[in-house]
Amino acid sequence: MRTDGDLAPDPAPVAGWSLVVPLKPLALAKSRLAGAVGDSLRPRLALAFAEDTVAAALACAAVGDVAVVTDDPVAGAALAALGARIVPDAPGAGLNAALEHGARAVRARRPRAAVAALNADLPALRPRELARALAAASAFSRAFLTDAAGIGTTLLCALPGAELRPAFGGPSRRRHSASGAAEILSPGLDSVRRDVDTGADLAAALGLGVGPRTAEVTAGRTAWARTAQAAEAPPATA
Ligand SMILES: Nc1nc2c(ncn2[C@@H]2O[C@H](COP(=O)(O)OP(=O)(O)OP(=O)(O)O)[C@@H](O)[C@H]2O)c(=O)[nH]1
Numbered sequence: 001m002r003t004d005g006d007l008a009p010d011p012a013p014v015a016g017w018s019l020v021v022p023l024k025p026l027a028l029a030k031s032r033l034a035g036a037v038g039d040s041l042r043p044r045l046a047l048a049f050a051e052d053t054v055a056a057a058l059a060c061a062a063v064g065d066v067a068v069v070t071d072d073p074v075a076g077a078a079l080a081a082l083g084a085r086i087v088p089d090a091p092g093a094g095l096n097a098a099l100e101h102g103a104r105a106v107r108a109r110r111p112r113a114a115v116a117a118l119n120a121d122l123p124a125l126r127p128r129e130l131a132r133a134l135a136a137a138s139a140f141s142r143a144f145l146t147d148a149a150g151i152g153t154t155l156l157c158a159l160p161g162a163e164l165r166p167a168f169g170g171p172s173r174r175r176h177s178a179s180g181a182a183e184i185l186s187p188g189l190d191s192v193r194r195d196v197d198t199g200a201d202l203a204a205a206l207g208l209g210v211g212p213r214t215a216e217v218t219a220g221r222t223a224w225a226r227t228a229q230a231a232e233a234p235p236a237t238a
């Protein structure tokens with residue numbers, strides 16, 4: 001397996017990455033959070049995560065533009081107001097088809113764009129950490145960053161001339177590695193890896209420090225997040 005440690009530590013960073021952020025309809029998004037936060041808060045949290053993710057991405061010096069692939073009208077309006085371009089969720093064939101469609105929409109405007117897929121559930125995302133991840137990715141035609149659990153993927157990057165070839169869903173770290181993408185192994189990228197699928201993930205993100213929209217929705221609920229984390233922890237053994 002190639003790693004970003006195999007090459008010189010400071011590749012010339014690519015400027016102006018185009019990010020593609022996929023987002024399901026809010027009524028369906030973050031279904032694994034329902035048990036921890038309840039069904040009335042879940043769509044609000046899904047939107048807050050997406051808003052904090054997109055705002056941090058747009059504040060990243062290495063990012064030129066952000067396209068969000070979604071059919072959700074509320075999320076589309078909120079994310080467009082932040083400065084994202086909204087791309088319809090076509091062909092309606094799931095996450096990877098949506099990402100391929102988004103990457104094509106980006107390159108229809110800028111054929112030589114460096115493109116990166118970024119999950120919408122990174123409420124602790126820090127622009128400088130994203131810039132470091134993208135700088136590491138600049139050394140490879142395709143590169144990816146695994147999620148906090150080390151099983152999935154939060155970021156998949158393709159330089160100009162390379163197709164994204166997304167294989168997200170479940171154990172996508174293994175699939176992206178098998179597809180020849182280089183794994184980004186730089187330390188200090190916790191906020192880019194910190195996706196939130198469960199109450200325990202949310203507690204971990206709150207521990208890192210979340211963006212303002214997620215902070216607002218979770219305000220006063222820190223104890224609840226800790227309870228969610230405890231409820232999901234495996235039973236203690238004697
Ligand atoms: N546009 C689009 N985005 C999707 C689709 N499926 C998943 N996503 C997004 O892809 C990212 C990872 O998706 P998942 O983990 O499958 O879904 P999730 O809503 O985050 O969480 P769960 O419902 O708990 O699986 C999230 O940003 C989702 O909103 C899809 O069919 N179209």
Ligand SMILES: C=C(OP(=O)(O)O)C(=O)O
Nearest residue numbers: 152153168169170172197
């Ligand atoms: C879709 C993915 O994420 P999640 O953990 O949200 O399923 C993935 O990691 O490929």
